[in-house]
Amino acid sequence: MGLDIADIVAAEPRELADFRGRAVAIDAYNALYQFLSSIRQPDGTQLMSPEGKVTSHLAGLIYRNSSLLEVGVRPVYVFDGKPHPLKSSTISERRSRREAAEVEWREALEAGDMEKARTKAQQSTRLTGDMVQESADLLGLLGIPCIMAPGEGEAQASHMAARGDVWAAASQDYDSILFGSPRLIRNMTLSGRRKVPRRDIYVTIRPEMIEAERALAQLGMTREQLVDLGILMGTDFNEGVRGIGPKKGMKLVKELGDAKAVMAAKGYDIPSIDAVREIFLKPNVTDAYELKWKSPDVAGIVAFLCDRRGFSHQRIEATVGKIAAAKSASAQKSIDAWF
């Protein structure tokens, strides 16, 4: 999923506190998928309310945003709008992979292979319209602004960062750099050790930042050339050339100047190249949004999460209490009058 250029761009390690006072546009679908896929029991079952509704995304959102607000980060969530027609084959491929994974999940469970069951369960992760709606509802109760993008959420988040309305875009995918965000934050979470699946080792996950200008200078490429590299490697909107990865693709684009020259020289054919270039370089975005953070609606959060979804009163009250405490602390320190 998304462009994988981790091997060729350097990401700088950061701590969450480095982003204190910054507004950050978070790719909502990316975050929700991450919660839905990873907040699971060892056999792969998601957290659920007594009525059987999945709650993993809500658990992820409340705890993640509590730590963001506590350190003074101002999150904005940007949801995907209408997918581009060129994305349809990616979308149907993802659906069939999810369906296959769901079958393999059941099989692994029957075989008693819990490791495999969990992995397959994670690959079967689905994000429903209902989950999106209640995520937006919870963010509203937290006083966090939500924006509906006309097209790709990542494009809209990048546009807001490019305009300076937010300081950075946050996503696990690198596409924000292609969409023109000056900064990309990955792993926007408190640093912590996590067990790597299948292996008996732990790694420390910490936030990292990619600065577009620095990354492009380091690569010796323009943004247009990076978009062309993405197109050669394959994006959500085109298939890419077999055998072209970040290393070989970068070498060719730099030698020959752009993807069309590479295609001509090597006899590659990517019919949609002009349309895909336009998706990244002239993205479908809007300026019609308002960023306004409000105090959390404590009673509303408790009513929703505890009374309607079975969350523990004790946990939720403690979590929301931390947000309120951080709010008054930041007001005292005059970091910013953003509530």
Added chain:
DNA sequence: CGAGTGTA
């Protein structure tokens, strides 16, 4: 994923 707890 992130909070909380047990252990040294």
Added chain:
DNA sequence: TACACTCGG
């Protein structure tokens, strides 16, 4: 205090 591990819904 530091970190491994379990539980949450």
